[in-house]
Amino acid sequence: DDWETIQRRWFEDIxxxxxxxxxxxxxxxxxxxxxxxxxxxxxxxxxxxxIDGGKSPSIN
Numbered sequence: 497d498d499w500e501t502i503q504r505r506w507f508e509d510i511x512x513x514x515x516x517x518x519x520x521x522x523x524x525x526x527x528x529x530x531x532x533x534x535x536x537x538x539x540x541x542x543x544x545x546x547i548d549g550g551k552s553p554s555i556n
Contacts, residue, residue: 520549 497505503519528547531537546552 518549520547 525547528545532540532545
């Protein structure tokens with residue numbers, strides 16, 4: 497199987513309907529890191545930022 501087929505089957509079998517149905521890309525993680533260290537996030541305080549494409553149903 498090609499990578500797209502493997503990825504789709506993995507998400508369908510394991511994660512169901514609540515995800516974006518693809519793996520995250522390194523640049524998406526880098527974008528979050530860039531935001532957190534930038535002045536744009538200066539008022540963000542005491543939170544967990546999950547970058548998992550919807551795998552976690554909620555943030556506690």
